[in-house]
Amino acid sequence: MATHINSxxxxxxxxxxxxxxxxxxxxxxxxxGEILAETSERxxxxxxxxxxxxxxxxxxxxxxxxxxxxxxxxSVQMILGRRSPWLPKRIARYKFPRPFxxxxxxxxxxxxxxxxxxxxPRLAKIAENPLTWRINGLCISWLTILLMSxxxxxxxxxxxxxxxxxxxxxxxxxxxxxxxxxxxxxxTILFGFIGYALWLAPSWLPSLWR
Numbered sequence: 001m002a003t004h005i006n007s008x009x010x011x012x013x014x015x016x017x018x019x020x021x022x023x024x025x026x027x028x029x030x031x032x033g034e035i036l037a038e039t040s041e042r043x044x045x046x047x048x049x050x051x052x053x054x055x056x057x058x059x060x061x062x063x064x065x066x067x068x069x070x071x072x073x074x075s076v077q078m079i080l081g082r083r084s085p086w087l088p089k090r091i092a093r094y095k096f097p098r099p100f101x102x103x104x105x106x107x108x109x110x111x112x113x114x115x116x117x118x119x120x121p122r123l124a125k126i127a128e129n130p131l132t133w134r135i136n137g138l139c140i141s142w143l144t145i146l147l148m149s150x151x152x153x154x155x156x157x158x159x160x161x162x163x164x165x166x167x168x169x170x171x172x173x174x175x176x177x178x179x180x181x182x183x184x185x186x187x188t189i190l191f192g193f194i195g196y197a198l199w200l201a202p203s204w205l206p207s208l209w210r
Contacts, residue, residue: 014119014170015112017046018053022108025101032070033092036085044085045166048074048140054100055147055159056111064155066094068148071162075144078137081130115167123174132177136165139184146191154194161187 024030035047051067070091077085104111126132143158143165161183168176 014046014049014115014167015108017170018049018112019105019108021046021050022101022105025096026098026105029095029098031093031095032087033089035096036087036092044074044078045169047085049163049166050096052144052147052159052162053104053111055155057103057107064148066091068144070094071144072141072148075137075140079134079141080137081134111163115163119167119171119173119176121172122176123178124172126174127168127172127177132174133169135181136169136177139181140165143184143187146187149191151191151194151198154191157190158187 021035025035032047035050048071051071054067055064070087073087073091074085121127140162143161147155147158147162161180164176164180164183167173168180
């Protein structure tokens with residue numbers, strides 16, 4: 001019994017809260033608006049995480065738009081300093097597909113196990129600074145734009161950056177927030193190289209056929 005209690009105390013708030021949300025989604029088929037109403041200020045990070053988690057797995061066509069748009073709208077509100085999340089009715093009515101909730105639940109422990117090793121409350125002055133909240137929103141917005149870009153097979157890369165920022169925000173981990181800024185920069189450089197390679201590709205192709 002003691003071991004069970006200790007392991008529960010080690011769990012992150014993110015792990016517990018995202019699991020509860022996914023269980024509700026799998027059972028009750030809630031809309032994004034209903035989720036936001038339940039999570040209040042935490043809804044920014046939790047719902048953003050919920051929207052991007054499926055991008056770690058193969059996504060069927062048509063879901064990138066609604067998920068990406070919701071994530072982008074929430075992160076822009078963070079840039080503006082809002083603490084109460086809002087979504088347009090069309091997006092707020094969107095219901096998270098049950099199969100995805102079940103798929104993520106099955107893999108959730110594998111995902112959160114990594115975060116539990118690296119995230120904990122640190123550097124509170126950085127984590128709780130209002131400017132940090134806005135910068136986090138800016139980084140998440142930029143990574144979401146990269147996530148929605150038509151570059152194939154790259155979805156998991158910006159997804160990891162977004163998840164690091166959301167977990168660091170929920171856990172008040174100022175150090176992980178700073179590390180996430182560095183990772184956001186590296187992801188931006190990587191996409192720059194990919195974009196440059198795609199731009200040069202038409203000039204390379206003729207030489208390959210010679």
